[in-house]
Amino acid sequence: MPTVSSEELAAAAGVNSAKLRKDFSYLGSYGTRGVGYDVEYLVYQISRELGLTQDWPVVIVGIGNLGAALANYGGFASRGFRVAALIDADPAMAGKPVAGIPVQHTDDLEKIIEDNGVSIGVIATPAGAAQPVCDRLVAAGVTSILNFAPTVLSVPDGVDVRKVDLSIELQILAFHEQRKAGEEAAAGTDGGAPAVAARSESADQGPDGDVPAVMPA
Amino acid sequence: MPTVSSEELAAAAGVNSAKLRKDFSYLGSYGTRGVGYDVEYLVYQISRELGLTQDWPVVIVGIGNLGAALANYGGFASRGFRVAALIDADPAMAGKPVAGIPVQHTDDLEKIIEDNGVSIGVIATPAGAAQPVCDRLVAAGVTSILNFAPTVLSVPDGVDVRKVDLSIELQILAFHEQRKAGEEAAAGTDGGAPAVAARSESADQGPDGDVPAVMPA
């Protein structure tokens, strides 16, 4: 039986082994003392807890460049997501296949949601269309929305919204970039602006809280 | 002189007013006691600190659907970003305008970087091309990279990389969705898996740390 110790996993992931063990125990995963965790069982448990073993039908609304990019994105299937339908308001798009899936017209949105049992919707429309589309998705039964449009959506309680702003990540990079450039010139300046806490080591490449919480809209 | 108090801003942003004041003082912004903060001055200070007043030329490498979507994205200009060039490996793309900017061939990558003084690069290529492109960008002087390709890039010290995985946000939604569905059935089950901490209130729509730190690759 192939096993891994929390120590090995922690080293590979670059985290503390105690934290890792605590997280696992918290998920109800049981390892064997003196041996470690059964790899296969562990993978299954985590996959199940994260919802990777389920089939999540999603619809993408707004098949412009971004919508098409999402439809073509290969990483969804392996994570348990299935693109159930593509929806666009442009009648000229209707029937045209994108990533092998024919685009359907917005008129049929409600029917598509119901027929496919969709509970997760992706909005990749222009800003102006986002809120109306969102309202219709929610009314049709969607309870989770991933929003790429540059608008804050208002939804009733019980509906989750996550907004992806492609420029925020760029802004974070620019912020660090500015600090890089400013550091050389900082020595010898007059009472300049107090230094902002630099992110020290941590070579992770993910979005996380290494930026000030308060940002202008 | 139009002003705002930390209390007003905090209420609008949904954060604690003391934290907001501390952040402002930390940025060197000075308010007036008994009055509040001068709006115009505050906006300027924050913009400057965040790098919004600077002009950041960026290049986008890989002009597929995603690259085109990024090139067309309107939110960049207002945040201080300027798309200096679009680069693609496909000779058929060369010269073709996308979002009003002619696509250039990968062969000229180094020259483009130098001529435009680019320090931020965006990679929207397929996974296989990402690392080589990254290496060339870094060699040409780029010190910040925004990576949309599903690969972890390795870069020398001093270079910042941020990876955007479009499926992670979906996965987070699916995770919450699963918990919604599981809660009703949870009452009366046998000794089931210990409940994972649900995110309580906080109606923010941004990416933040409300998910377990440890996730499988």
Next chain:
DNA sequence: ATGTCTTTGTGAACGCGTGCACAAAGATGG
């Protein structure tokens, strides 16, 4: 000028998450 009232800026306390350290558990070998 003096007093009052508002709001800032910040020292101090609180709470939470992370990491340490160790006892309990089980495997393995003699």
Next chain:
DNA sequence: CCATCTTTGTGCACGCGTTCACAAAGACAT
């Protein structure tokens, strides 16, 4: 069957960030 060794699971302490609470500062009225 007992001893030893490895690794888990977790109580406890430390440290950091958030929040509280208040003194200092300035505006404004009298």
